[in-house]
Amino acid sequence: MGVGLVLVSHSDSLAKGLAELASQMAEDVEIVPAGGLDDGSIGTSYEKIEAAITGLRKKGLAVLALTDLGSATMTVEAVLEALEDREIVFEDAPFVEGTIAAAVAAQQGSELWDVAGAATSAAILYAEKLDTTPMSDSGSEDAEGVFKRDAVVADEAGLHARPAAQIAALAGEYDGEILINDAEADSIMSIMALGIKKGETVTVSTQDPKCWAGVDRIAEAIAEGLDK
Secondary structure, three states, X not given: OOEEEEEEEOOHHHHXXXXXXXXXXXXXXXXXXXXXXXXXXXXXXXXXXXXXXXXXXXXXXXXXXXEOOHHHHHHHHXXXXXXXXXXXXXXOOOHHHHHHXXXXXXXXXXXXXXXXXXXXXXXXXXXXXOOOOOOOOOOXXXXXXXXXXXXXXXXXXXXXXXXXXXXHHHHOOOOOOEEEOOEEOOOHHHHHHOOOOOOOEEXXXXXXXXXXXHHHHHHHHHHHOOOO
């Protein structure tokens, strides 16, 4: 079952803007903004949230709801309690980062609880200090069985937003672990947390022979530029 997102904010503009941003990285995912009151003023509307959720359910989608502030959370919880549907989940995750992570996970075909987990993990990934020290000997298999390739980042924005989403999608095609500077390549938030800029060299690696082709594809895509 596919997963759709409902974005609940006190601001209609904020919800719509975030939905638009997330859709750039997950174009096949249904993302419905449910922000503000019915007259457009600041607040949260039970009816608007309920309509957004039930609309996605009628399309046969499971639903993940994400919120910006406390009273929005309370309203969503009230809606979920009334609907009593196990295919509707709320997660207390960072609104922007959690939405992006969840959208990309849904784009990759993840199930509801995996999409929800991607949203909550966004906070952890940004709190951790990741080791960005690149490995050496690119384009080879080392003595420990690690296959790796170096690539110089071509995109003006570095490995952020759309480029990170495209890398995560590529990595998600392979049944094994692919890393970029020791961060998970199938996680957009892990990639973005590295803060890689244009002109920097990154190392794409794997210990799984089934993923060697994936390392080649990702390294070449980074070198050629992804945000075209």
